[in-house]
Amino acid sequence: MDTKLQTENLMDNGNFWFPEAVSTFATNVDTLYSFIMFLSYLFFGIIIAATIYFLVKYRKTPQHRKALKHITHNNLLEITWTVIPLFLLMVIFFWGFKDYLNMNIAPGDSQEIRVTAKKWVWDFYYPDTGLTTSSELTVPVNKPIKLIMSSVDVLHSFFIPNMRVKKDLIPNRYTTVWFEAIKPGKYQIFCTEYCGKDHSNMLATLTVLSESDYQEWVKAGDPNKSLPLDQLGQKLYTDKGCVACHSIDGTTNIGPTWKGLYQSNRTFTSGESHIADDNYLRESMVKPMEEIVEGFQGVMPTFAGSLSDREIDAIIEYIKKIK
């Protein structure tokens, strides 16, 4: 079974080509696009109009069975249609390069957030407040945000269409992206570098808050703190990406289903077997390679460090409930 993580449409607004422009540089990008489109329509128009005119005027007719005239070259014409496009292309190049530099060099006073991608979840860590979130990035409006990103497994790519930003995430290396949102709201985040089975479910939301709402969000601290354990577990099941490999309705996926897991007898590839108790569930998340369930491959990434103790407890409580 393939579960869809998100169905909310966060990019409804916008014009014919683009979703709504919400970062400081997004409108520049759109303007350059319109400029190139204008030139393209113009040149395409010329090519097509000339073609149609010639097709009509010089089509073969009974009176007109051979070419009227053989003009084999005209150097002035050749130079004209070399130099004019060359000039225009250089204008486009410099314009694009200038904006590109802008989009790559984050202002010195940016707020830094760390982004970690793993199949198939986005984790965010806010160094100045110590908060962490998964599948949800929350930032203040009108403040430059610099994301320092890395991947723990394969390549991923971080893309916010409304901000017009995108950058690949690479294991063992940091890449950065920055943007400054100009309007509060919720926006879509995609993974755009193919990363395997659930590439298309590797989504997240960007929440842009007004300055005061943001302060309140920070004060409230970890939004998950107030949730009862089993509800938190249910939320983590999707937020942390367990859903990509584990079902809750009994179907077998990349990993075993969680339905009826608790207190059932597990057999492992080593031949041993025992009951799935709380300790076993905890071990499965922190050291998944220790015991591999028979019939499955050891492909589950470790969640040591990315799940807090409370979160591990929450997932265990949730699993207990799935009978």
Place this chain on the structure above:
Amino acid sequence: MTQHKNYLNEFKGIKSWLFTLDHKRIGIMYLAFITFSFFLGGLFAVLLRLELLTPDTLFFTAKQYNQLFTLHGAVMVFLFIIPSIPASLGNFILPLQIGAKDVAFPRLNLASFYIYVLGASFCLYSLFAGAVDTGWTFYTPYSLETDTSVISMTMGAFILGFSSILTGVNFLVTIHKMRVKGMGWFKMPLFIWSLYATSIIQIIATPVLAITLLLLIGEKVMGIGIFNPALGGDPILFQHFFWFYSHPAVYIMILPAMGIMSELVTTYCKKDIFGYKFVAYSSIAIAVISFVVWGHHLFVSGQSQYATMIFSLITFLVAIPTAIKIFNWVATMYKGSISFKAPFLYFLSFLFLFSIGGFTGVVLGTLSLDIHLHDTYYVVAHFHYVMVGGTVMAFVGGLHHWWPKMFGKMYSEFWARVSCLLIFVGFNMVFFTQFILGSKGMPRRYYNYLDQFQPLHAFSTSGTWVLGTGFIIMAVYLFMSLIKGEKAPANPWGSTTLEWTIPSPPIHHNFETIPVVTEGPYHYQKFEGDTT
């Protein structure tokens, strides 16, 4: 009516085909395999578009979908489009157009055909042995950890590369050494110029792909630690290696197509080409520049900003020789006598679709715009406008143009026009929508998608049925023409290049008497005007 003795009927039996050294027969055998690959790749495309009819799961699992788009890409690129024009039409037409008896090394020619078959078998084997799900680009580290048959697919592509290199060497020597008396460099048909430029790329770039794929296999089997970050390797290095070949490969696909365009526009306008030297040299310019633009595939990969700037700049430069060609073709129509035969309709389709591919290429080469558009459907639409709107249109245009010469039979002009129309309309339905999807933010290689994209996706999918119907009709009437087509005259279109001076189909040795060339290839000045 008895057929004259020709290359098709002079020798009989399956062995006379399998061991033939005749460039014409080898060309035909390539054509058969390439056509099969095209329909196989097309089938994958129709299936994967079917899955995208709705945002949710319809027919396939996520993994199957990922395998489908990978196989579609790999089959179309490695088995179909790279060999398409050079190996089939090129093999058949090149010696004829320069008045030669065969290519320079007929045995090598047959060898490269069998290498192609061997490589293709590896690729086809991998379909059944856990079809690859990495995308046709095999990016590391995903390709290192997937349990699908990456090794047999890359082995296949590795072997196919040798076929491509050998064909390139063969053509290069043939063009240098075997032109008839009087055919100086600037009296060569432009198709020959484009094959020449293509061969240069094939010879220089393909070995890099071979090395890359070998390293990938080495990494997978032995863990040599060059691309795998877990072993201290660099996954981005793989992308550099890969595109160092695969960008020039784009021009292996498009240059011969441009050559065909020049043949078509002169024949069906009955006019000498406008700006021969500009068109010829622009092929060489494209071949040279194509080697130094690969980095435009890595604009958002964390490549250094200076490298990125230079790659963007050079990418813009490659647009110039391309634009020159287009302008010269349009100018060639001026004061011509234009007949709307099917091959010319494909010429027009190319002109229209390839121009759109070119303009959107400028958009993608622009740094600030590529950030937003990279790896979205915009890119998918762009390269289909170039590869299908360009190469495939020219390929089928050339196929129709030379069909009477190759098989001595005429096809149904009516059905040819019908299928051209369906293909043109269907193609735009499928891919124009994808520009909008892409700029709206729809990433490529997505199995599920946001509900808001459904109308455009559904429309795009419905276009594949129109497009597919067009190609199926084409296959049917071309096949029928072999059985009961009218006999083709030596020169049905009133062309001036050498292949039309001999009977259709040609005799085994091509020319009864060795021709002598005194004029340029498109000397329609002496054309009497046709009598139909």
